[in-house]
Amino acid sequence: MPELPEVEVVRRGLEHWTTGRDIVDVQVLHPRAVRRHAGPPSDFEAVVRGAHLSEVRRRGKFLWWPLPDVALVGHLGMSGQFRVDGEPGEHTRILFDIGVPLIFDDQRTFGGMWAEPMVDGLPVSLQHIAPDPFDPHYDRRAVVRIIRGRRAPVKALLLDQGIVSGIGNIYADEALWQARVHWRTPGAALSARKVGELLDAAQEVMARAVTAGGTSFDRLYVNVNGSSGYFQRDLAAYGQQDLPCPRCGTPIVREPFANRSSFRCPRCQRMRR
């Protein structure tokens, strides 16, 4: 489940392996892997072929290579991977030749790549994606104000990439656990101090996860060289159903949330008022 930490680990790997290289050739092996692109996969191939790769940028969970006229953008979705370490496989969707093979694999095909113009340094389809907590443009006070102005469950607000980007189901649950907030609490029911605490917890837990190389539950998330992260060892709430809360020992519970799951400590994370 690539969220900001996993995408950042991939970004660093890609920057190391692709910077200074040229796209000698590219083949789209699965048409669905090219999405949001204004044209067929053949146009995508034509646009990026020959491009020089200088740096890799990221906002939230989106990655892009700035090219002279457009950005080459990628999103890993649920199961996307970039690999520079081997041969194409059954889930390879796009194959680049940058002197060495650069492989975009995606088992569940929720991810994809496209090329599009940039406005103010940001690909056009990412204009509505808010800065993530590590972005110089991140405005903590503004995000606190937005969350406190909404009545939706605070977890839904944390996951809304238009408010603050990069947070997914894993790090939302971890941040809520760290700040001792029940995921269903309406944003408007939280104090400004508590929302700030929650945002700082999200930032802190994601920073630790980057250091750990991200969270790898299975082979669906690995770095560009195939190595796994190890932050799953440090998860306090997410996926920890029936296991003791690291703070108080109460078994973590799993609850349905928007057709998925939410994990919390029933003692540390109670609804207030």
Place this chain on the structure above:
DNA sequence: ACGAGCTCCTGCTTGC
């Protein structure tokens, strides 16, 4: 404008 719900997709796990 907001919030809830649905859809896309594959493969592993669970239950009858």
Place this chain on the structure above:
DNA sequence: TGCAAGCAGGAGCTCG
């Protein structure tokens, strides 16, 4: 043993 249902979920979309 086999089949079906459940589950994982990011992001864009529709609907009320």
